[in-house]
Amino acid sequence: MNNKIMRSEAEIFADLAKLCNSKGYLHAIAYFCFRDNVISVNDEVRKEDILKQYGDNRLLRTEISTLIGLACLSTLDLTVPHHDEIEKYINKTESLLHELHESMNPAVEDMFKLDEKNQLVQEFNPFQQGVFLREPIFYGGESAYDFQYRDLSRLKYKSDEDWI
Numbered sequence: 001m002n003n004k005i006m007r008s009e010a011e012i013f014a015d016l017a018k019l020c021n022s023k024g025y026l027h028a029i030a031y032f033c034f035r036d037n038v039i040s041v042n043d044e045v046r047k048e049d050i051l052k053q054y055g056d057n058r059l060l061r062t063e064i065s066t067l068i069g070l071a072c073l074s075t076l077d078l079t080v081p082h083h084d085e086i087e088k089y090i091n092k093t094e095s096l097l098h099e100l101h102e103s104m105n106p107a108v109e110d111m112f113k114l115d116e117k118n119q120l121v122q123e124f125n126p127f128q129q130g131v132f133l134r135e136p137i138f139y140g141g142e143s144a145y146d147f148q149y150r151d152l153s154r155l156k157y158k159s160d161e162d163w164i
Contacts, residue, residue, distance in 0.1 A: 101139065
């Protein structure tokens with residue numbers, strides 16, 4: 001059994017927000033965008049080139065969007081930090097995002113409901129409660145292909161055409 005005390009999602013998120021507003025943090029975000037979204041190829045695209053995009057060590061779109069949103073909460077600082085400082089930002093970001101992910105997972109014992117006789121309630125469905133849906137929604141796959149967002153945006157924003 002793991003006796004490690006887990007911090008709350010709010011505490012972790014507050015630390016992440018503070019980090020995202022660090023001097024020159026946007027360069028760490030740029031690093032994540034490049035590392036986790038650019039596919040390097042030689043002469044032709046191979047299956048192996050694309051498969052590198054799938055793994056536990058890359059950030060998802062929702063995570064990068066969260067970092068960008070948190071960075072936008074204050075005046076954006078474009079100062080170029082020293083390489084060592086960017087590396088600290090990157091490592092701390094990955095650590096906090098991992099901790100945030102872990103904090104979204106409800107306790108296993110909460111997946112089951114017992115009645116007054118300590119018997120399992122068969123009708124209980126934990127997925128009817130938001131706490132069990134937060135992690136799969138935030139870390140789930142994309143809801144559409146990139147081209148679908150592009151194509152549907154014409155319909156979605158047609159009334160905003162003058163503004164855009």
